[in-house]
Amino acid sequence: MTVRDGRTHGVKTLQDHEFIAEFPKLIQDFANYKLVYQGCSQKTVNEYLFDLRTFCRYLKASRGGLPLTGEVFDELIITDLDQKFFEGVMTSEIYSFLSFTYTKRENGVSARARKLSAIKGFYKYCTAKMMLFETNPAINIETPKQKKTLPKHLSMEECVDLLDAVKNDETSKTKVRDYCILTLFLNCGMRLSELAGISMPDIDPELRSLRVTGKGAKERIIYLNEACRAAMTAYFPVRIATPAKNRGETALFLSGQGNRISVKTIQWMVKKYLGEAGLEYKNYSTHKLRHTAATLMYQSGQVDIRVLKDILGHEQLNTTQIYTHVSNEQMEAAMNNNPLSDLAAPETTTFHKIETEVPQEEPPKKKRGRPKKSENT
16 A cells, blocks of 8 residues: 555455445455446445345345345345356346336336446446356346436526625634635536545645546546635635644645545535525535536536536546536527528508408309210210
């Protein structure tokens, strides 16, 4: 294990040994593969494990005629499930499991899609990576279609109201720190965990940029604008004067106890000032601040979607494309910018009453002409 730039680096391990011991050996190996070799976060791996545990309990209960709900189901032991058990899982059982999560556990589309993703990932590991099974029962199952919704975000005016709420707080001892945090959120679009994880050595001495660690322990550089530099310059004297609980603490943002600030503390602070700004009813969150930064940057017309992808640390471009939604103001502006929008209508002084009643059809007129000759003539 090595120490670099004030942070501890080393091979990740599954932290809760009692938790991981609840799983079959094959799933434990899969979790370790996701954590160590694919660089997934501990939180992501835990989500995989929770979903696979439900899947395993369903298979064991349905095959054994046991209840699919209640305490018996929730306490089913799955450590005895071996490689032969998982190799014998059929595609129809996976479909039945997804139906079970919908009817019995009331999982929405997003939750069902996540569970299927865990199953697909597990069987891909067993077949394509480890060559343990010949067939993958999940390979052809389509992911449930999720309804596409536009990301919620604050307007420019709401951003100003939020920052003003911090400025006007005369009772807070952490006002300068909190203002700096909100400024970084609204300007840089970083994730909550990324902001909480910033250390002093991550910051460029000239305040041109800082380094954050995103998903999968991937580092990226975020450049700072004038608002960020001003907020950080104001905060640095406060940070230096704040006594750290542990000697050598390098965290940029400290809690009142002198520890690295926790994500929960940041969430509480954001919720507090959203309330003071009169925005609590909109159910905004720290992640909505990330959406806000991305949306405002893109709608300014100065940021290319590929540049925005790198700023946000997205792996795929289609993830970033949710910010290409069009606002009502943009649609109105587009209509007004039509080259034909300034053409004047013809002047008229006489207004005719528009007939609203449908005119009755006239009886068909008799055709004039020579009478037809009889077939007998």
